[in-house]
Amino acid sequence: MPDATLTAELKDYLESEALIRFGEEITEDTDLFKAGVLDSFGYIALMNHLHERYGVELGEELLDSVRVSLRAIVELVEASAVPSAAHGEDGR
Amino acid sequence: MCGIAGAYGGELPSGSHRDLIEGMLRQIEHRGPDEAGCYLDDRLVMGTVRLGIIDLANGSQPIGSADGRWWLCYNGELYNYRELRRELSARGVRFHTDSDTEVVLQAWLTWGRECLPRFNGAFAFAVYDSAADELTLVRDRFGKRPLFVARHEGTWLFASEMKAFLAYPGFRFRFDQEQLASIFATWTPLPAQSGYHGVEQVPMGEYLRLRGDRVERGRWATLDLEPGPAPESERDAVELIRAELAAAVDVRLRSDVEVGVYVSGGLDSSIIAHLAAARQPGPLRTFSIEFDDAAVDESAEQAALTARLGTRHHAVRIRDEDVVRAFPAAVRHAEVPAFRTAFVPMYLLAEQVRQAGIKVVLSGEGADEAFLGYGIFKDVLLLTAWHDLDEDTRLDRIARIYPYLPHFAGEGAARRMLGLYRQFTEERLPGLFSHQMRFQNGRFAVRLLRDAPDPFEAVRRLVAAEPGYDALAPVRKAQWLEFRTLLAGYLLSTQGDRMALGHGVENRCPFLDPAVVRLAASVNHRFGDPFDEKYLLKRAYADVLPQRVVAKGKFPYRATDSAAFVRAAPDYRDTLTDSTVLDEIGVLDPRFTRALVDRVFDGPAERVGTKENQAFTLLASLFWLHHWFVRGQARERSPLRCGLHVVDRRTSALPA
Numbered sequence: 051m052p053d054a055t056l057t058a059e060l061k062d063y064l065e066s067e068a069l070i071r072f073g074e075e076i077t078e079d080t081d082l083f084k085a086g087v088l089d090s091f092g093y094i095a096l097m098n099h100l101h102e103r104y105g106v107e108l109g110e111e112l113l114d115s116v117r118v119s120l121r122a123i124v125e126l127v128e129a130s131a132v133p134s135a136a137h138g139e140d141g142r
Numbered sequence: 143m144c145g146i147a148g149a150y151g152g153e154l155p156s157g158s159h160r161d162l163i164e165g166m167l168r169q170i171e172h173r174g175p176d177e178a179g180c181y182l183d184d185r186l187v188m189g190t191v192r193l194g195i196i197d198l199a200n201g202s203q204p205i206g207s208a209d210g211r212w213w214l215c216y217n218g219e220l221y222n223y224r225e226l227r228r229e230l231s232a233r234g235v236r237f238h239t240d241s242d243t244e245v246v247l248q249a250w251l252t253w254g255r256e257c258l259p260r261f262n263g264a265f266a267f268a269v270y271d272s273a274a275d276e277l278t279l280v281r282d283r284f285g286k287r288p289l290f291v292a293r294h295e296g297t298w299l300f301a302s303e304m305k306a307f308l309a310y311p312g313f314r315f316r317f318d319q320e321q322l323a324s325i326f327a328t329w330t331p332l333p334a335q336s337g338y339h340g341v342e343q344v345p346m347g348e349y350l351r352l353r354g355d356r357v358e359r360g361r362w363a364t365l366d367l368e369p370g371p372a373p374e375s376e377r378d379a380v381e382l383i384r385a386e387l388a389a390a391v392d393v394r395l396r397s398d399v400e401v402g403v404y405v406s407g408g409l410d411s412s413i414i415a416h417l418a419a420a421r422q423p424g425p426l427r428t429f430s431i432e433f434d435d436a437a438v439d440e441s442a443e444q445a446a447l448t449a450r451l452g453t454r455h456h457a458v459r460i461r462d463e464d465v466v467r468a469f470p471a472a473v474r475h476a477e478v479p480a481f482r483t484a485f486v487p488m489y490l491l492a493e494q495v496r497q498a499g500i501k502v503v504l505s506g507e508g509a510d511e512a513f514l515g516y517g518i519f520k521d522v523l524l525l526t527a528w529h530d531l532d533e534d535t536r537l538d539r540i541a542r543i544y545p546y547l548p549h550f551a552g553e554g555a556a557r558r559m560l561g562l563y564r565q566f567t568e569e570r571l572p573g574l575f576s577h578q579m580r581f582q583n584g585r586f587a588v589r590l591l592r593d594a595p596d597p598f599e600a601v602r603r604l605v606a607a608e609p610g611y612d613a614l615a616p617v618r619k620a621q622w623l624e625f626r627t628l629l630a631g632y633l634l635s636t637q638g639d640r641m642a643l644g645h646g647v648e649n650r651c652p653f654l655d656p657a658v659v660r661l662a663a664s665v666n667h668r669f670g671d672p673f674d675e676k677y678l679l680k681r682a683y684a685d686v687l688p689q690r691v692v693a694k695g696k697f698p699y700r701a702t703d704s705a706a707f708v709r710a711a712p713d714y715r716d717t718l719t720d721s722t723v724l725d726e727i728g729v730l731d732p733r734f735t736r737a738l739v740d741r742v743f744d745g746p747a748e749r750v751g752t753k754e755n756q757a758f759t760l761l762a763s764l765f766w767l768h769h770w771f772v773r774g775q776a777r778e779r780s781p782l783r784c785g786l787h788v789v790d791r792r793t794s795a796l797p798a
Contacts, residue, residue: 067749069589069737083565086585090562091751097558107554118565 052124060124063099068092078120088118096123106130144203145173145302145643146215146268146289148188150277150352152296155311163187164786165309168778170302172475173217173643179203179787181213182795185275188268188300189786190215193646195397195502196223200239204789205247211273213789214247217302218265218287219650221393226260255349258362262393262656266344268300272791276353283363284508284654285333285346285630288639292341298352303640304341304477305770308777315341315771317729317764320595322479326760327584327597328577329481330631332604337478338771346630364609365625367618370664379665380682387682390655391417394504402427402500404491404649405447405455406699407440409676410506410515412447412691413683414652418504419451428453429495429503431487434461435702446688458494460487462706466714473766474776475644476636480763481587481756484701485637492645501647507633508653511624512662513676514617515696517544520673521563522576522620528567536560542673545695571598573605573612576620577627587757590738590764592731601627617667703755704742707762715743718765727768735761 061072068087070076082088088096100106104127147166155162163180167189171178180189181204190203196219206213220226223242226249231237235248242263249257250269255278264286270277279300281289292299294313299306307313316339325331333345344350347363373379391414395401403415405428419426428448433439441457448455465486472489473480495503510516520543528536540556540563562579569575581598588597604626605611605619614622634651642649652658670677675696684692707714717723719736742750742758770776 068586069734069741083582086582086589089583089586089753090579091583091753092586093562093565094555094558095749095751097561101554101558107557 052121053128056127057120057124059103060127061120064088064096064120067095067099072120080119082118082120100127144190144192144217145170145306146188146190146217146266147301147306148186148215148268148277148299149310150186150188150298150300151354152294152298154185154187154297159187159792160786160788160790162310163189164782166299166301166306167191167786168780168782169305169309169776171778171782171784172646173302175646175784177202177784177787178782179789181206181215181270181789181791183270183272183791184793186270186277188213188215188270188277190217191782191784193501193643193648195219195399195648197239197241197398200241202787203243205239205241205243206789207247207251210791211271212247212251213270213272214243214250214267216243216246216265216267217289218242218263218267218282219648220245220261220263220265221396221650221655222260222262224396255362258349264650264654266302274353276351279344279350279352280362281344281346281348283347283365283656284625284634286634286639286651286654288635289344290336290341291344291350294340303475304336304338305474305776307341308771308774315774317727317768317772319591319593319729320600322729322764323588323591323594323597324600325479326481326587326590326594326757327581328601328627329580329584329756330627330636331478332600333626333630335600337767346626365622366660367614367621367663369666369668370660372664372668376669376678376681379669379678382661383665383678383682386655386658386661387413387652388417390652390658391421391504393655394650394652395421397502399501400427400499401502401504401650402429402495402498403453404428404503404505405430405444406506407443407447407691408506408694408697408699409679409683409687409691410509410653412443412506412687413509413679414504414506415447415451415453416683416686417652419453426451426453427498427500428455429491429498429500430455430457431491432457432459433487433701434459435705438700438702440697440699443688443691443694446690450688456494456498458487458491460490460701462702462710464490465701465706466711469762470766470769472641472644473763474770475640476763477640477767477771478631478636479760479767480632480636481760482700483703483706483759484699485632485641487701488637488641489644492642492647495642495647496645502650503642503647504650504652505638506653507638507649507651508629508659509676509679510696511621511629512653512659513679514621514662514666514672515676516624517675517696518576518580518624519617519620520675521579522616523672525563525567525575526616528563533560536563539673572602573619574598574601574623575616577623583753584756586753587760589734590731590757590761591729704750704758705747707758708743708745712743714762715739718761723765723768727764727772730761730764 159182174191174193176194178191220242223245266281266287266289290304318339321335348361351358405411430444432441472486524539537556724732
């Protein structure tokens with residue numbers, strides 16, 4: 051189950067960055083590239099944000115996911131973020 | 143250089159035909175302030191405003207055939223007019239002037255439309271066969287000179303600039319949502335687009351033939367980018383480039399008035415300045431733009447070049463307030479939405495050029511398209527080969543594509559771009575593989591529009607209808623798109639012809655000589671490293687240009703975009719979000735428009751990137767286009783300042 055706080059934070063970030071509102075038209079499962087929400091500048095800004103805010107350093111793998119949606123981003127951040135003590139995994 | 147305008151067929155409005163054409167010509171008098179002439183017939187009015195450059199005394203227009211059957215209104219320069227004149231003279235044609243205009247008419251009379259592929263020049267013209275009542279409108283192969291056409295109540299209107307239509311009784315401009323969506327997403331109008339309902343361009347290399355109610359559209363030149371035989375060696379290739387460019391500059395120095403050169407500080411215009419300086423008896427006059435904003439300023443390279451060449455140099459220093467102050471007037475001349483502000487300083491530069499007494503300038507446009515100078519050509523090489531490359535090679539190439547862009551710089555930047563590039567390794571927009579990233583980014587600005595239709599429909603149709611396009615190699619498809627969109631739709635027009643002619647200055651582009659473009663196609667990517675852009679051009683001129691100019695690498699000419707408005711004109715914030723204005727413009731989405739304007743004015747600055755700048759500039763230009771064109775405020779109501787020479791062939795005017 052994706053972390054609700056993380057989802058809310060990233061939703062806020064994307065809404066503010068791309069001047070959009072998540073709702074009926076753009077949902078957590080919408081492909082953000084195809085919907086024109088994410089572009090190359092927005093993508094780089096998102097990468098920088100994930101790096102600075104969550105310590106995530108992603109290369110190609112984020113967009114290798116089938117769908118670049120809010121949900122997919124949250125899941126990838128959860129999977130690759132600098133771990134809390136409870137997980138004890140290596141961050142990238 | 144000149145401007146043309148006219149109206150053909152249907153019921154020409156009652157009242158004076160002379161007043162009608164004078165009104166239309168008055169709107170474009172800046173293109174040709176030296177003299178004006180018109181031809182009146184029962185079915186046609188057409189005229190020319192002329193900027194005298196060749197045969198100042200005898201080059202007046204309109205020009206007719208000796209028997210009075212054929213009439214020509216011509217805007218342009220035919221650089222090889224002397225050679226064609228000799229060829230025609232040898233066939234027995236007698237000339238009465240030394241002008242290139244007469245050569246165009248005689249070539250048309252001798253060869254018909256087959257004369258066009260012989261023309262090396264920049265032109266748009268209207269030629270009328272009064273015996274057959276047939277009007278043909280023609281535009282040059284690269285779209286150097288403009289030609290707009292509109293249908294109004296059964297009458298065909300045509301003009302070098304759309305603003306001429308404002309003088310036609312009952313004509314109104316209305317934004318076209320579908321075209322605007324395409325323009326916002328792809329940066330520029332496509333070859334036939336204008337941004338307005340019912341107004342089209344004669345696309346580059348095409349003609350429009352009107353005879354009564356019959357309309358025929360056809361093409362006389364295709365954009366041939368197929369490589370010919372490769373030179374045997376790099377040395378041969380370099381020699382060929384030197385020879386063709388020298389010849390291209392030679393013919394473009396043909397003028398009865400002094401010719402200057404625009405220098406940006408980049409490689410292309412430096413090459414042109416070098417070649418022109420070597421061919422002038424006295425010091426060459428050069429002109430450039432300097433910026434207060436160090437991020438876009440290239441004055442150090444300009445200084446190195448002009449010192450090296452010993453030119454008489456004029457620089458215009460541009461501050462934020464200059465961009466903002468001249469923006470409305472520059473948009474009035476641009477006539478179409480603009481995605482960056484860099485055309486505005488060019489308008490101010492042309493003003494200085496004209497004040498310095500210069501009417502003709504050479505510039506470096508076309509080099510990046512012909513010799514593959516843009517990062518997008520490296521993009522397509524990388525993306526085409528993506529699946530065959532290992533990660534280190536991908537990273538190395540990404541880092542070499544746009545070194546001048548901030549988000550490509552810095553530690554780890556290339557690695558962060560990997561995922562982005564990966565997204566564009568499959569063709570999702572048919573035929574547009576090379577430009578998917580750019581066009582996709584353009585979706586942001588499309589959100590300015592209410593009820594925007596699919597913004598890529600028009601460009602998909604354009605490439606689908608192009609014979610032979612599908613079979614082109616990926617880099618040549620990218621090149622074709624650059625010639626047909628950014629070059630013709632912005633660099634040659636909004637930033638080129640329109641700004642220069644706004645002050646009666648003609649711009650000439652040696653890199654767009656057909657022989658140069660043909661040669662470039664045969665040498666590109668056959669020598670050197672394709673990720674070292676314009677490798678052969680650098681090799682050909684490294685010994686004669688300052689090292690810092692050659693070593694700098696691609697640095698596109700840019701100006702300060704939205705930040706200039708934020709710093710110098712904060713009242714734009716209220717102007718662009720005023721409910722009454724937004725309602726009146728009609729096509730804009732008020733919520734997104736306000737969110738964008740707030741973002742631009744509230745910042746922080748690092749959150750205002752390329753996409754915000756482009757969307758903001760498109761918005762601000764749309765605001766002024768609405769003012770000038772939709773509301774009709776661009777219309778000049780005063781008479782022509784230079785007077786009007788009239789050829790009246792109406793039945794009512796002929797002797798009984």
